[in-house]
Amino acid sequence: MSAVKLQANDCPISKIFSNDFIFTIPLYQRPYAWTTEQAGELLEDLVTALGDSDDKIDDINPYFLGNIVLIKGDKPDAQVVDGQQRLTTLTVLLAALRASVSKENIHILTKYLYQEDDFDPNDNVYRLTVRERDAQFFKEYIQDEGGIDKLKNLHTAKLSDSRKNFKENTLLFVKRLQSFTNSQLLRLTQFILKRCFLVVVSTPDIDSAYRIFSVINNRGMDLSHADILKAEIIGKISLEQQEKYSAKWEEMEERLGRDIFKSLFSHIRMIHVKSKPRESILKEFLNDIKPINTPQQLIDKILIPYAEAFYEINNLAYHSDILGEEVNQKFRWLHLIDNSDWIPPAILYLSRNYNNPELLLRFFTDLDRLASGLMIQRNNINERIERYGKLLYSIEIGEDLYVPDSPLQLKPEEQARIIKILNDDLYLIRKIRLYVLLRLDAALSEGKASYNFCNISVEHVLPQNPTSDSMWVQSFASQEERDKYVHRMGNLVLLSSSKNAQAQNYDFDLKKQKYFTTKSGICNFALTTQVLMEKEWTPEVINKRQQQLIHQLKEVWRLQ
Structure with a gap:
């Protein structure tokens, strides 16, 4: 170059x-x-x-x-x-x-x-x-x-x-x-x-x-590649139509919001190029996408449909008399993924199959499964981009997305790796622990839970550092035994507000009463309510709960 x-x-x-x-x-x-x-x-x-x-x-x-x-x-x-x-x-x-x-x-x-x-x-x-x-x-x-x-x-x-x-x-x-x-x-x-x-x-x-x-420009970047692309695209349209297409463009930008609208172009680039950027978004868009379309086609056939799909994904706004809420629930879970690499295939598939809610629900159920699996495995950005690039190609050419070797499906070795990670010390994997427990809680509550709390924290039942005179030291006789169980999923619960740090070390009965419930004496999470039903907390109880929760997640994500 x-x-x-x-x-x-x-x-x-x-x-x-x-x-x-x-x-x-x-x-x-x-x-x-x-x-x-x-x-x-x-x-x-x-x-x-x-x-x-x-x-x-x-x-x-x-x-x-x-x-x-x-x-x-x-x-x-x-x-x-x-x-x-x-x-x-x-x-x-x-x-x-x-x-x-x-x-x-x-x-x-x-x-x-x-x-x-x-x-x-x-x-x-x-x-x-x-x-x-x-x-x-x-x-x-x-x-x-x-x-x-x-x-x-x-x-x-x-x-x-x-x-x-x-x-x-x-x-x-x-x-x-x-x-x-x-x-x-x-x-x-x-x-x-x-x-x-x-x-x-x-x-x-x-x-x-x-x-x-x-x-x-240290005053903050007011100009964006979207602004420049607007000039490059609309500037090629005849003067008689420029105002009409400028209005279309500005309506898209206003509907999505300026920052989200800017990100749309990187997603469109990914849909077309299907690989990690080699140059800037601006240059790749101008070189790879704009030349193969007339300006009017680019706006009418690409930007507007993709912008509409992006809006509905972002705002959980897919509307259908049947399965509309179920599809939006999949969007809700996808937005909890710690990256946005799943968005290009979501935009492409939704824009192509908007009027088929059954197809959409099936696809987004499996996209949620794939995105969750990649997140739990901590796949890096290059691995994710390669996988989603293959998925985009499969969608584009109309391949069957539900055969075992489809890029949409988790391979057997990936499923085994996910189960192993979930069975290990989940609490120590900071970036996935809350997400996994929220998915568990939603499954246990059969989708009736609503997570609108400002602060949701992951807490231990068996505390990390129990005092030497507590019942915890009696129930878990050795440090080795406590270390084995303390960070596992079976020992974890969700709380909706911050608690006194000293209360973490309460004995089990007092902890249930004062730490795991709100001031009104209720618990907001099905996952935590499980623990309130237990009379004692022992290695056997944790083991049993661990197996139950793993089984529940296997059902959520069809893991074998």
């Missing part, structure tokens, strides 16, 4: 707004959002940095305005990945300065807003073009000479938020600059153009620009 060309230079504002750059704010960027608070702060910072001395402009300390990140090759054309708020506000400020200086100086400032065509004003080249929806408004009322006079008469109530910000920031600048003399205005203009700098980071590669932005 060839090295990416990267350039970083500090440029005075006079160079920023020159023929060296023709800035465009891409479609994926958010609308202009700076309010009078940020704009006013920028102007006051500039006035303070200039000071009131009579020093020559060239002798004043330079003032840095931060970074901008661009996608730019050798030509002036530059897409703004980061810095649109500053560039736009600086453009507004230059326009306000132009509206405030004497007439003979107006033309000097105009050249920093656009390059005039000698014959036709329609062919003027604007230094900055904002998002397409606001571009004409910005040119007419901000960048063009005389535009601000027209802007003053616009009714703010009828403007979008971005246009309202354009207007209010412009008028704020104009009002503040009224207190300056013409010579002070020219001095401020010279200072901004000559002694104010932006660090320009540019690369011709969209993926590199996005990664650079992610690293240097």
Whole structure:
């Protein structure tokens, strides 16, 4: 892979707004959002940095305005990945300065807003073009000479938020600059153009620009690969249909939520590529998925169906007159898995078989079994990705998913390994112990349990460190015997609230009364209620309970 060309230079504002750059704010960027608070702060910072001395402009300390990140090759054309708020506000400020200086100086400032065509004003080249929806408004009322006079008469109530910000920031600048003399205005203009700098980071590669932005933007990443993909995909659609498809896109994003919507693209990538990412999600999506579909197909046939399936999986919202709740219960358990690698096959299968609840229940029962098994075995991410990649391929080509050698099914050796792990010291496997006991409790309560408690903890019946004078030392005569049983499943229970640590060592009868029940004297878990029924707690009781619980889990996950 060839090295990416990267350039970083500090440029005075006079160079920023020159023929060296023709800035465009891409479609994926958010609308202009700076309010009078940020704009006013920028102007006051500039006035303070200039000071009131009579020093020559060239002798004043330079003032840095931060970074901008661009996608730019050798030509002036530059897409703004980061810095649109500053560039736009600086453009507004230059326009306000132009509206405030004497007439003979107006033309000097105009050249920093656009390059005039000698014959036709329609062919003027604007230094900055904002998002397409606001571009004409910005040119007419901000960048063009005389535009601000027209802007003053616009009714703010009828403007979008971005246009309202354009207007209010412009008028704020104009009002503040009224207190300056013409010579002070020219001095401020010279200072901004000559002694104010932006660090320009540019690369011709969209993926590199996005990664650079992610690293240097310490305010938190507002831009995502989903935003860039939106521009890449919708930008290829005819202008007549762009608004329609932008609305579809934004509806998907709003329905899922911005963060979940971003993750959808990595799941779609996995559905298509079926392997661990080799490059960034953005680059692989653009290289492997986008080219094989028209933009409209990509949105209508892939994004929308997958987004809908993802929404229903995330929100337990599958609806069917039969088996709907049963399918949603499988989603509920899958969300307790400690990774999200199961989601791509879930999305693919649900989107393909939405109207067949019987098929869905069978599939998600086995996907739950597979995901639980991989989690209990502590399979690493590479092993999980390989397994789910094979499953995606099987779904795609329509293979029988219920034959023994299907990637959806646990192999005999995997089942044996799972049983061995469950039969060992379960408490010591922190990442699975609560999950396993919740599955047990649900099975014992026949699905009637509801787990809405803020804190659910796994606790021991036989304590880890009993006092030497307790009945525990009598019932479990040696340290070796206590070590054998203390962390096994048969000795574990669930509690729904934190308890006094000293109470862990209570003798069995007192522990049942004060530790394993709530203040009202009840227990919230079937698994724990089992223990309350016992009259004593001995190695024999733990052994018997261990066998019963293992048998229960074998039924839950069809383990042999």
